[in-house]
Structure formats: C-alpha cells, structure tokens
Amino acid sequence: MRFLGLDVGDRTIGVALSDPLGITAQGLTVLERGSINDDVAKILSLVAAHDVCEVVVGLPRSLNGRVGPQARKVLEFAARLEKEGLAVKLWDERFSTRAAERHLIAADVRREKRRRVIDKLAAVLILQNYLDHRRLTDPGRA
Template sequence: MRIMGLDLGEKRIGVALSDPMGWTAQAHSVLQRGNNSCRVIADLCAEYDVEGIVLGWPLNMNGTAGPKAAEAEDFARQLTECTGLKVELQDERLTTKTAERVLLQADVSRKKRRQVIDKMAAAYILQVYLDSHKDHKGMI
C-alpha cells in the first residue's frame, strides 16, 4: 500500500513516497510546477504502484481555508481526474518551517536546503498522515 505525499508550492512540488507497507515516508524528488505536473505525478504513481495521494493543505494558522487552501483543493481535484486515485488533504501548517529547522540543525548549506526543502516537507506531510492512520489498512 504505497502512498504518495505532495507539497504543492508556487514553483515546485515536493514528492515523497511511503514504503510498500505504508509505514514510513521517504523524500523522493522535486518537480517543477507546470502544465504537465499532473501527468508527471500520474506517471510516478504508475511507476511506484501508488494507491493514494496525500496533498498538503495550507490552512491559515487559525485553521481557516484561504486562497492557498482553495488552490490545493483545485489541484487535488485535477490529480483525481488525472490519476484516478483518491487524493486526501493533510493539514500542512508549519511543515516547511519544520523541514527547514531539521536541515539547519543538520548544518545543510543554504544552496542544498533550497534543493531539498520541498521534498522534505512532502515527507513530513506524508509521515504525519501515515502516523494518524496507522491503525487502518489503506487510505480512508
């Protein structure tokens, strides 16, 4: 039961994949966001036998949905149409900051951080999802 996690940004999309058992998330790649993003994600889903997608949902700090959350909801609908897979939204508040803090503690250079921050945030989003659904088999 492999699940894909995505961190949707303005220019890039961070990608993470779970292990085949759906227990742990690993950072995978960073895609440039563009017109063919859904197709590239669909190809990755087919290549890795992904059964579902978790997309970061950027809620405001007070828990309300603003323009960025609406954009993620629209992208989730596009992904469902393109991949045929269920897409669930996962609260992603502070995930990029958390990933950045981990990379700073690991003394990763600024240039390297810029290259990996999006996929690290995707892995964090996916791991939070996996941990909150560990008693369930498959996506809810």
C-alpha cells in the same frame, strides 16, 4: 500498498513516497511546476511507476484553520488529480515547510542545498504524519 505525499507550491512540488507497507516516508523528488496538465501528467507517471494506492496532498490552511488563497490553489490541484481517477487525501500541512527548514538547519545543511531539498522534506513530513495518524487511528491497517 504505497502512498505518495505532495507539498504543492507555486514553483515546485515536493514528492515523498512510502515504503510498500505504508509505514515510513522517504523523499522522492522535487518537480518543477509547469502547466497544470504537465504537473498532473508527472504525478500520474509517478503513481503508475511506484504502484501508489493513495496520494496525500498537503493543505496549507491558515493559522486559524481557514482556507486561504494558497490552500484554494492546492484544492484545485487535488480536485484535478481526483478527476484523473486518483484517490486523494488532503492533509493539514501547517508548519511543514518551517519544520523541514528547522530539521535542515539542525543538520547543518547549507542554505543553497536547503532550497533544493526543503520541498521534498516537507512532503516527507506531510506523508509521515499522515501514515502515523492512519496507523494510530486504525491499528489493524499496519
């Protein structure tokens, strides 16, 4: 039972994949954004190729918890995935990109490389937080 994690931005989508037991998240890829139809087709292809049961989409709420302009775009994207028959879970992703950048800086990753992998790492953090929460709230699942 695999899960796919998404960090949906305006230019790219960071993608992470869980292990078959749904315990750990690993970075999979960064997709360049195209049209909504192209983006959804890419996600559907990944779901089919990796036998994914649920897609976890990071929802970038504002600091006060409200849904701002970027979060509305992500909600529309998630709704489109659901329309295609995918099981979608929205997950609060506040600070995931900043946390990813801190990890990369601590690992002494050069700025040019950070730009290429930050979205993938943010997707890993989103998915891993979801998997950890899922395991802690229902220990019988893991």
